[in-house]
Amino acid sequence: MDDTAIESRLPPAGADAQSAAVRLREIIGQIRAAAHPERDMAALEPALRQAEDGWRDVRRLLVSPFIREGRFEPAIAALGVLIAVYPSRVEERRLLASLYGRTQQWSKAIAEADAAAGIEPGNAVLHAARIQLRVQAGRGAEAADLARNTLAVAQSEPGEAYSWMTAFMRNGDVAEAAGIAAALDPDKLPNERVATTAVRALLEDGRSGAAIRLGDAALRAGHDGAALRSVLGRAHLRRGTEEDRKVHALAHFDAGLQAAPDDVRLLTLYGETLLRAGRYKESVAPLARAIELAPELEQTRVLYARALRYTLQYEAAADQLMTLVEKSPDKPLWQRAAIGALSQAGRKEEAEALFTRYIATRSVKLPDTFQEALARMEERLDTAPIPQARLDWAWSLRGDTSIDRATWERRARWGHMVDHLLFDWLECREERAEEAMQLLGELDTGERFFAPLLAAGRGVVVATAHVGPMYAGLMALELLGIPSRWLATAPSIAQTSYSAALISTADQTEAQVAKACMRAINSGYVLCLAVDGAANPAAPRTTFEGQEVTYSAFASHLAYRLGVPSVFYAPRWENGHVAYTLEMLPAANPGEDAQAHSQRWQKAYFERLREHLASEPENLRLSGGIWRHVTSADRSAQQ
Structure with missing residues (x-):
């Protein structure tokens, strides 16, 4: 500041000083009383320059009242005068930046925050404001760059670490946010906001164990709250x-x-979480309240409908799903769920009408020929919605380690998409199903395999998984004429040639499904069950190759109880056609109890499944069943 500027700020002495203070307050009163205070603000600066520490009165009597009243423009104008007279004070610049932010004048807000930090470059609070304003303004990359360049400031003042972590997470730089979180002393967490953000940063970086440990430390320190509990609960789920x-x-x-x-x-x-824990009755109330508060949340409404279904409130469940259909009439996922719910509620005509719409909605998106459908699919491989964690896990299980990752992943995506194409073609192009059947390979092997098993007049339990071209199995058995039944999520109302072969889990209770399975076996049918799939949200899980996977012992218990043979089945691609892995699973030994047999059977099943997963990437499928609960490895040990 030059000498002239200093002299202009020197206050008068004695009575003149008192007079100057009185004059300043008079000007403040006039501005407060004015209809348009901004117009009378010109008189404020000369009066302020004459009054000793006049900034106190301007802040207390002018700026603060305007802010309390929500009159931000005159408050901004007054702060502008204060800054002109006291350019080295940071508090006025910080407050002005905040008001510009509240009125969404982002460029001005950021400029004032930057100017304040330029006066006190070591002040973490000021740098935090700079970062937050950029985040609020939607300048995510800029905020992250600033956070990166001022990281040492955040490390010196953990109480402000929230802004740095938020900027990194908003910009997708979760590893950098987690780095800040991991560096925090768990015994000296400054406040709940920092603790919650740190736990979330660790969780988003795949460090669930570390997130839980830090969250527990925060609770021990008394930093409790709804946000912290929410993210800590999600860390446990992860x-x-x-x-x-x-x-x-x-x-x-x-x-x-x-x-x-x-x-x-x-x-x-x-x-x-209550629903997935099998506590169906308890899950209804919180989901109902969530829908009451936020009726637009579609996924929450689906969960509510499932809770109603599993508390036997079929009519109410159907109503909830029809609400979704009415809101999003062309969304196949909601249509399919609603068809099953309507069927279970006994509303058959509505279910049939909706099924017709459902088929029409999907049919419009399919080309006329299967070959054209395959060609289009090839062009869209990169759009396959496969979570990265599934690809990473499958990559770790591969047998051929000479293949490069990009080629392997493209082939895996092809296998995923072609199976879903087969499903669409069979349901929506039934009159041209034979075009898809051209993919089927030699079927005599399958016929020879099953013939002696069925000769005794009893059925066969076939255990499969969500791998390979699943939907080709229906076509193969239909062509062979082997009497079969398949457990499937397709609703009973499905109007396709193979619908009679389905035992629907979508609109029947578990007891009804179990009885239908036993009838099929006793009638001499091949009964096909995906052991790794279950409609029940609380289906049991087991550990397989480091992942929690759904596993039902129903197939092994059924084979044991009815004394029928059981077979491992997995469709696979071989020279561009569908081939089949068929291997016998253990029969019960004389005197062996059900539990011992079930354990041997499970071990054999997973050994064969593991072999399949090590084969060509086209044979993975990567959706449903064993893939449903796959998560990335916990990275808590990484620094």
Whole structure:
């Protein structure tokens, strides 16, 4: 500041000083009383320059009242005068930046925050404001760059680490946010906001174990709250042990709702976790409340409908799903769910009408010929919606380690998409199903395999998984004329040539499904069950190759109880055509109890499945069943 500027700020002495203070307050009063205060602001600067520490009166008597009244423009104008007279004070610049932000004048807000930080470059609070304003302005990359360049400031003041972590996460730089979180002293977490953001950063970086440890430390330090409980519960779900899912996550969501009973996200998480824990009756209330508060949330409504179904409220479940169909009439996922619910509620005519719409919606997107459909599919391989965690896990199980990752992944995507194309073609182009049947390879081997097994007049339990071209199995058995029944999520109302071969899990209870399976076996049918799939949200899981996967012992128990042979079956691609792996699974030994047999059977099943997963990437499928709960490896040990 030059000498002239300093002299202009020198206050008068004695009575003149008192007079100057009185004059300043008079000007402030006039501005406060004016209809348009901004117009009278010109008189403020000369009066302010004459009054000793006049900034105090301007802040207290002018700026603060305007802000309390929500009159931001005159408050901004007054702060502009204060800054002109006191250019080295940071508080006025910081407040002005905040008001510009509240009025969404982002460029001006950022300029003032930057100027304040230029005066006090070591002030973490000022740099945090710079970062936050850029995040709020939608300048994510700029905020992340600033956070990166001022990282040392954040490390010196953990109480402000929230802004740095938020900027990195908003820009997708979760590893950098997690790095800040991991560096925090768990015994000296400054506040709940920093603790919650740090736990979330670790979770988003795949460090669920570290997130849980930090969250627990925050709770011990007294930093409790709904947001922290929410992210800590999700960390337990991500880690995914049975105790995590059925005990710890539920406890955190429940505690969060004690603090914020109308938090829609917590209500949904709590209800869904109860549902997946098999506590169906308890799941209804939180999901119903979430829908009441946020009726637009489609996925929450689906969860609510499932809770109603599993508490035997079939009519209400159908109504909820029809609400979704009415809101999004061309969304096949909701249509399919609603068809099953309507059937289960006894509303057959509505179900049939909706099924017709459902087929029409999907049919429009299919070309006229199967070859054209295959060609189009090839062009869209990169759009296959496969979670990265599934690809990473499958890559770790491969047998051929000479193939490069890009080629392997493209072939895996092809296998995923072609199976879904087969499903669409069989349901929507039934009159041209024979075009898809050209993909089937030699079938005599399958016929020879099953002939002696069926000769005794009893059925055969066929255990499969969500791998390979699943839907080709229906075509093959239909061509061979082998009497078969398939457990499937397709609703009973399905109007296709193979629908009579389906035992629907979509619109029948578990008891009804079990009885239908036993009838099929006793009638001499080949009964095909995907052991790794279950419609029940609380289906049991087991550990397979480091992942929690759905596994039902129903197939092994059925074979044991009825004394029939059981077979492992997996479709696979071989020279561009569908071939089949068929291998016998263990029969019960004399005097062997059901549990011992089930354990041997499970071991053999997973050994054969493991061999299949090590084969060509086209044979993976990568959706449903064993893939449903695949998560990325916990990276907590990484620094």
